[in-house]
Each structure stands twice: as structure tokens, then as C-alpha cells.
Amino acid sequence: MKKVIFLLLDGARSDILFEELKKNNLPNLKKIIDEGSHNEGVTVFPSTTGPAYIPFLTGTYPGPANMPGIRWFDKNMYSKRKFDSGSHRSYVGFENIYFNSDIKKSYKTLFEIIPKSISIFNEITKGLKKSQNLTRNSKIFYKLLSHFYGSTIIDSSAFKKLFKVLNDDFNFYFCCLYGIDSISHIKGSDHSDVRELYKKFDDNLGLLVSKLKKNNLWNDSLLIITSDHGHTNTNRHFDLVDFCKSIGKQVFYYPLILQKFYKDFNCSVMVSGNSMAHIYLNENFNWSEKFNINNHKDFLNLLLKNDAVDIVAYKNPKEEIIVESMNGKAIIRDAESDIYYQPLINDPFKYNISEGFYSADKLLELTINTDYPDAIVQIVQIFKSNRSGDIIVSANNGYDFREKYEFPEHRSSHGSLRREHMQIPIILNKKIINDFPIRTIDIFSTILDFLKFNTKNNSVGKKLNIN
Numbered sequence: 001m002k003k004v005i006f007l008l009l010d011g012a013r014s015d016i017l018f019e020e021l022k023k024n025n026l027p028n029l030k031k032i033i034d035e036g037s038h039n040e041g042v043t044v045f046p047s048t049t050g051p052a053y054i055p056f057l058t059g060t061y062p063g064p065a066n067m068p069g070i071r072w073f074d075k076n077m078y079s080k081r082k083f084d085s086g087s088h089r090s091y092v093g094f095e096n097i098y099f100n101s102d103i104k105k106s107y108k109t110l111f112e113i114i115p116k117s118i119s120i121f122n123e124i125t126k127g128l129k130k131s132q133n134l135t136r137n138s139k140i141f142y143k144l145l146s147h148f149y150g151s152t153i154i155d156s157s158a159f160k161k162l163f164k165v166l167n168d169d170f171n172f173y174f175c176c177l178y179g180i181d182s183i184s185h186i187k188g189s190d191h192s193d194v195r196e197l198y199k200k201f202d203d204n205l206g207l208l209v210s211k212l213k214k215n216n217l218w219n220d221s222l223l224i225i226t227s228d229h230g231h232t233n234t235n236r237h238f239d240l241v242d243f244c245k246s247i248g249k250q251v252f253y254y255p256l257i258l259q260k261f262y263k264d265f266n267c268s269v270m271v272s273g274n275s276m277a278h279i280y281l282n283e284n285f286n287w288s289e290k291f292n293i294n295n296h297k298d299f300l301n302l303l304l305k306n307d308a309v310d311i312v313a314y315k316n317p318k319e320e321i322i323v324e325s326m327n328g329k330a331i332i333r334d335a336e337s338d339i340y341y342q343p344l345i346n347d348p349f350k351y352n353i354s355e356g357f358y359s360a361d362k363l364l365e366l367t368i369n370t371d372y373p374d375a376i377v378q379i380v381q382i383f384k385s386n387r388s389g390d391i392i393v394s395a396n397n398g399y400d401f402r403e404k405y406e407f408p409e410h411r412s413s414h415g416s417l418r419r420e421h422m423q424i425p426i427i428l429n430k431k432i433i434n435d436f437p438i439r440t441i442d443i444f445s446t447i448l449d450f451l452k453f454n455t456k457n458n459s460v461g462k463k464l465n466i467n
């Protein structure tokens, strides 16, 4: 029986993994790479847990799936029914229960397509029977322990659960390992305690491989080890809510959402990761009016002046996307099958790309080795969600956008368009013949192809050619 075992090392940094491999600290992973393959891939924007799981499980981007961040605001819904549960969201907390139902209905998850599936510590469980979600009762407990107290038992617990069902009649195992991400936020992503978790993972990986081999499952199993985003250490917090307040905005934000019972707002800030944010603006406290950047130019200029702010993106009245940074300004036009890119003043990403139409794949190829891999395609996809901000902000390395109400304090962050957050390792126990750079979106089609399942999902990913 063919099996796909998907191990998601949430928040694992490609560079640290590489360093530890070089020091021979990850012997079991090294063996897998020697027999199989190790590629550097790119994740999606926002490069944060939750939205960045969408490509693996649905084959689409967070934008089309309508999940543009771990927090979002829906201007249209808020203007009509502000007390409706769908007018704003934070998946950090009790609103996490809406995760599955918030994903656009037309996208089926792998759990809906592959009936014999197992999920461990995963946010997206759409399509799973209760018995197949092995952490349906314990997830919150372990996650809180890990998030607030830096407990690392969540990963050993995940492997224990996986080992228990390894011989059972299942095709697909989606197993999330949260330890590295949690401890990175609390202590810094290059802390010795975090490096220790990479080693612990390697020990468990050794056990997993020996169990698969002992039970004659190894040859028919596709093992995928990857991550959903990287991390960079945070030196300074630039509280975006405080910034907006300081220039006179009435701001709607988490956790103080109950203010909507007695207050009107002309701004909302929704942070993810915490190195990206959606900013929503209106005039005269009216959320139903269409956004016009020309009425918010002062706000934009003040925003761009901050060292913490790297890239900002918004739509102009012609519905073209404008990207700005201290380095320059460019236009992005989504032309259905192609994307038109036009640097206006220098280039906001310091790319060396001339004006013209490009396919999404060509844009990845041209940008994969830059500081902003795949940023043009990623900005196009995120604006496909009507829950995205009027202005989307991506932070400079070393900064994040949330200080108040973030406990414990984040010493490392992710979510931005920067290479350090977007680059992820993709390790398979099989060789692949690949002539294109890999996106996490390609994993979905690869899993389906290996297990011989089909889908009607409108997936833009390409399958990897497994040898």
C-alpha cells in the first residue's frame, strides 16, 4: 500500500538545517537526502502558519482560498453586519474554530480527496472524520503549553501518535511539528534550544525510517519533510496599531474587538506572523465606500518613512497593484494568464527585470535567487482575497509589527516577503528530476500523483517528477 508521510517542521530555517547537516548533527536526515533529494523551495505570502498550509493541502494560494492572514478584516461584511462572526478574524484564539469554514468552499483539501488520511496537530482538518484527526482533543492543550511556556513535548507527542497508526490502513499522514516555531518566537530562531529541536527531530526521523523499513513500507512510501516559512530574529517591535493611532486614526484591532460595540473606526490593522500586516482604511468612518489611495497619500508616505516598513502594496484606482519601498516603485498588472511588471522608479525589490509580460513560472525563475523570491506572484495572489487589506505591509528583517498584547514577546518573527521568511527546505526520500524551482504549491499535485488520486481543484501547482 502506497503511503505519503508529510512532516511539516513549522518555522524551520533552511540555513540552520543546512548548518546542522554540515556539522553532521542530523545523520538520519542526511541519509534520506543522500538517497533522495534536498531542494530549496519557496512558500507563500504571508509566510505564516495557517495561510502557508493552504498550498500543501489545497493546491492553491492563500489569496484565492480567501485566507490572506492569521488575522483579517472584511470591510464589506463589517459595513453591512459588523456583529456577524465573519466580519473579522484572528485564528490566534477561540476564532480558530472557523479555520475550516473560512477556506473558500470550491477548494477541496487532501483529506477530502484521499479518504484514508490522518492529521496530527494540524490547523486545517476539513474533510477528516473525527477518528482521523488524532489531536482533535489534545491540540489546544499542547499548543498553549508550547506557545506560552516553550514546552517541546508537542513534537515527541506528534511522533508517538504517528508511530501508533503507521502500520494501519492509511495512505496520507499530515504531521505538524510546532516545537521549532514556538521556541523560535520565544527565544530567537538561532538559539541553542531551537537547534536542539532539529536534532530531536532527527532522532525521531531515524525511528520513523526504521519502523517503515521493518514493516516493508519504506519503498512504497513517499516521505516529505518541509517547512511553511523561515524566521528572522526580531530586534525591534514597531507597533503598527500605535503608529496609526499616533497619526489620529481610530483603529480596530485584536484583541480589543469589543470596542465595536461603542466606537466607530476609520482604520483596521491585522498583523500576521508578525512581520506582515493588512491595513484597512476608510473616509468618514464609512466602510462601504471603495478605497481610493489618493485620499490616503499622506498616510502612505508617513508609513514608508519607518525603518520597520520594507514593502508596501496597494491598488490604484485602475485596479493595478502598486508596490513601493525605499528603493523604488513598480506596477503589477494581473493579466489572467500572464503578469505585467513595470518598474516605475528604480525597482522596489532591487530586481533586474525589465518591463513586460511574464508567466508566473518565469517570474519565479527570475527572482528565486534574490532577496524577494517570487514576490511579484505572491503579491498578485494575496490581492485575490477580498479580505486583504487596502495597504499590505511587509517588514524589514529585524522588525515586526506587534508589541502590545503579544505575550510572550516575539524574539523572532516571520510573515514577510523577505528571502529568510520565504525560503524553505523540501526534502524527499526519493530522487526528483526537476528543471524548475519549487513552490510549496507543487507539493499538493505531487502527493496526489504519487497516490494516484485526481482533483477538480483549480491547482496552479506542478507535480515534481519523482524518479
Ligand SMILES: [Zn+2]
Pocket: 011, 049, 181, 182, 185, 273, 414
Ligand atoms: Zn510562528
